[in-house]
Each structure stands twice: as C-alpha cells, then as structure tokens.
Amino acid sequence: MDPPIPVVDPVWSGVRDRLRARGLRWTPQRRTLIEVLAAADGHVTASELVERCRAIDPATTPSTVYRTLDVLEDLGIVRHHHGPEGREEFHVLPGSEHGHLHCRTCGRSWEVGPAEVAPMLDALRARRGFEADISHLALVGRCADCRAAGRRQ
Amino acid sequence: MDPPIPVVDPVWSGVRDRLRARGLRWTPQRRTLIEVLAAADGHVTASELVERCRAIDPATTPSTVYRTLDVLEDLGIVRHHHGPEGREEFHVLPGSEHGHLHCRTCGRSWEVGPAEVAPMLDALRARRGFEADISHLALVGRCADCRAAGRRQ
DNA sequence: TGCGCTATTGCAACCTATTGCGATAGCGTG
DNA sequence: CACGCTATCGCAATAGGTTGCAATAGCGCA
Numbered sequence: 015m016d017p018p019i020p021v022v023d024p025v026w027s028g029v030r031d032r033l034r035a036r037g038l039r040w041t042p043q044r045r046t047l048i049e050v051l052a053a054a055d056g057h058v059t060a061s062e063l064v065e066r067c068r069a070i071d072p073a074t075t076p077s078t079v080y081r082t083l084d085v086l087e088d089l090g091i092v093r094h095h096h097g098p099e100g101r102e103e104f105h106v107l108p109g110s111e112h113g114h115l116h117c118r119t120c121g122r123s124w125e126v127g128p129a130e131v132a133p134m135l136d137a138l139r140a141r142r143g144f145e146a147d148i149s150h151l152a153l154v155g156r157c158a159d160c161r162a163a164g165r166r167q
Numbered sequence: 168m169d170p171p172i173p174v175v176d177p178v179w180s181g182v183r184d185r186l187r188a189r190g191l192r193w194t195p196q197r198r199t200l201i202e203v204l205a206a207a208d209g210h211v212t213a214s215e216l217v218e219r220c221r222a223i224d225p226a227t228t229p230s231t232v233y234r235t236l237d238v239l240e241d242l243g244i245v246r247h248h249h250g251p252e253g254r255e256e257f258h259v260l261p262g263s264e265h266g267h268l269h270c271r272t273c274g275r276s277w278e279v280g281p282a283e284v285a286p287m288l289d290a291l292r293a294r295r296g297f298e299a300d301i302s303h304l305a306l307v308g309r310c311a312d313c314r315a316a317g318r319r320q
Numbered sequence: 321t322g323c324g325c326t327a328t329t330g331c332a333a334c335c336t337a338t339t340g341c342g343a344t345a346g347c348g349t350g
Numbered sequence: 351c352a353c354g355c356t357a358t359c360g361c362a363a364t365a366g367g368t369t370g371c372a373a374t375a376g377c378g379c380a
Contacts, residue, residue: 039327039376061366075330080367082328096305100249100337101366115297130294134287141283143311144268150307158296192346192357214336228360233337235358253367254336 026052032089043078044085046071051092057103057114057123060094093149097123105149113151119160126153179205185242196231197238199224204245210256210267210276213247246302250276258302266304272313279306 029048030040050066058066060080067074083104086092090107095114097103112125131148138144182201183193203219211219213233220227236257239245243260248267250256265278284301291297 034377037327041328041376043329064366073330076366077331077368078329096249096253100253100255102253115291115295115299117297118300124295124297126291130290131287133290134284137283137286138268138279138306142268142277143314144270144277144306144308145314146268146306146308147271152305153291153297153299154303155297155299161296161298187347190357194346194358196359212336217336226360229336230338230361231359 029086029089029091033085036089038085042071043067043074044082046074047079047082047086051086051104051106054106057105059097060102060104063104095150095152097152111149113148113153115157116152116154117157117160118154119156122157124157126151182239182242182244186238189242191238195224196220196227197235199227200232200235200239204239204257204259207259210250210258212250213255213257216257248303248305250305264302266301266306268310269305269307270310270313271307272309275310277310279304 026048033040033044046067047063049070050063054063054066060083063083064074064076064079067079083092083094087094092104092106094102094104097114097116112127113131115124115126117123128148131151135146135148138146179201186193186197199220200216202223203216207216207219213236216236217227217229217232220232236245236247240247245257245259247255247257250269265280266284268277268279270276281301284304288299288301291299
C-alpha cells in the first residue's frame, strides 16, 4: 500500500494501474513525481518539477524526472510544449486541449482554445494534409497591454 | 556553383555598413559567420552554424557565434524559432515571413506562408489584441504522408 | 514466499546554450 | 598615421537537458 498519497482524483489514482497495464513499473520516484504533478496547477517547467520533487525527496535525480515525464506523456497524462525561450513546459491533463500565447515583452502567457485556432488547423489539414497538434502550439508575440503601452521588446 | 564566395548579394554586402551605422564592428569572426549564412539555405541550427564556421576558421568560439547571431537578429538579417526539440533554428532573410510545420513522425519540415495563418492571427488580434509573430511560429504534428501511411510517433 | 526477467534508477560524461571578465582590436577622430 | 574609446573576443565556469551503462529493484509467476 501507499498511504502517503490519499489520492482521490481518479486521474492520478489510475496512473499506477495504467503503468502496470503497459508492463511499466510503479516506483517511489514516479510516485513522487505524480504527487508533485497532482498538486501542480497550469504550466510548470521541467526544472520546476525537478525542484519540487527534490523538496519531497532530496535524492531526486533530474534524469529520472525527465524520463518519467516522457513516459507520462506517452500515457497522455501530461503534455509539453516549448516556451518562448525554447524551454520545455509541461501542462497537466485533464483539461481541454489548448495552445499558448506568450508575450515577448511582459512574459505573461495565455491559453487559446481549439475554437480560436480551428480555422487555421482546418485549413492546414485541407490544403496540406497536415494534422497539427494544438497542445504543442506556442505563439510568441505582443499582448494587448504591451501594445497599448507602446512597450517594445 | 559557388566560388570562394565573392559575395555579390546586396543583402550580405550591406551587412558591414549596417553594423557600422549602428556603431557596431566588422570583425573577422563576424565575416566568417556571414559567409556561412550566405551559403546556408533554409534552416540551420545554431550548432550547425558553429560547426560550419569552424570549418572555415577552426578557432571559432561558440559564444561568439551565439552573440553574433543575436546581433544579426536585431538587424533583422536572421530569425530564429524553436524546432520540435526546442533547439534553436535560424532562418536566413530575406524571404517572406513564414512559420514552420514539423512532422513529429518523419521529422521533415515545411514552411507556411502568411496567407495560411492570417485568419488565425487576425482573430487573435481582434479578440485579444495579441499580435503574434508568425516567423516564430512552429507547429508540430503529422504530415500527410505519415498519416496516409498510418505511421505513428 | 521466493525467483528471475527486465524496467528503471543513479551516476557520470556529454551536449547545447549562456554569462562574466580581462584582454584584444575595430575604427572614428585629431 | 597614431590614439583612445569601447565593442567584441576567447576563455572558463555555469546551467539546463540528455544519454550510456552497470547496478538495483518492481512485479508476474510458480
């Protein structure tokens, strides 16, 4: 048993079984990461996750976290996309698929729902047969506030 | 063919003056990078550029290349965006502004012109006031060939 | 419960990219 | 043409991220 995690959320409680069903294993390291992810909200960078895991288990190794994240992405439990600096950012599922807007000037970011990008995705699919993955989409630019304020770069 | 690079292209021949006009300098290291860029076609990663510079001048230092690329981007001579792995890729101007499509399965990439994404950009501008930078756009997904062939990941 | 297969871990080395700093060298000026 | 200001260079150190490999430890099975 694993008492330390009174996981109630069915998404998280099912992870163990989903791993096993694939012949993968449920390890203390993975348990730690799941714990961190369950508490995470919105976007987190990989290094933030490493840090939070270390807060729980100081022995946490970066490589383990990165490899586990790959596994979880395979399972569809997390999604990653590349932030404005090219760093990986993870987004915890469930939740609707969405892309991201990053303001180059102030650094804030927003989510864009499927509806807003659907026309473009449809056009790409129709004209080129290219099926784009919206959850990996990250648009960089300038937000309304920064434009109004005339702020640059 | 390309002889030893008697740069004729006005874009490249003008770089020196554009640098000077800004109080910046024309150095052998920058000349080397310009030479490499002039010969480059399409997209190149930063490390490819470092390597090619080393082929011309073995003493080339990575930091110099990276810093020079920043300067050239300021001048609007190159653009960078983040490839599927999050690595920086540079694109040489001139040429129309465009985004990129990366096939997750086969790794190939294509360019998308302004027309194809304009509707989305317009919608974002109208609804959120967000001015997205198309040249920084990179969409990841699966191309027509891979979809037709039923290839996955 | 004990055994064995093999997924996973942790370490260390490596790669890409960035930054601080003293030394060097463009280039505008006199 | 020499001088001096300062942009740029090269080095070394650092950070984020990845990978190969030997050792460890889940977990299915008898």
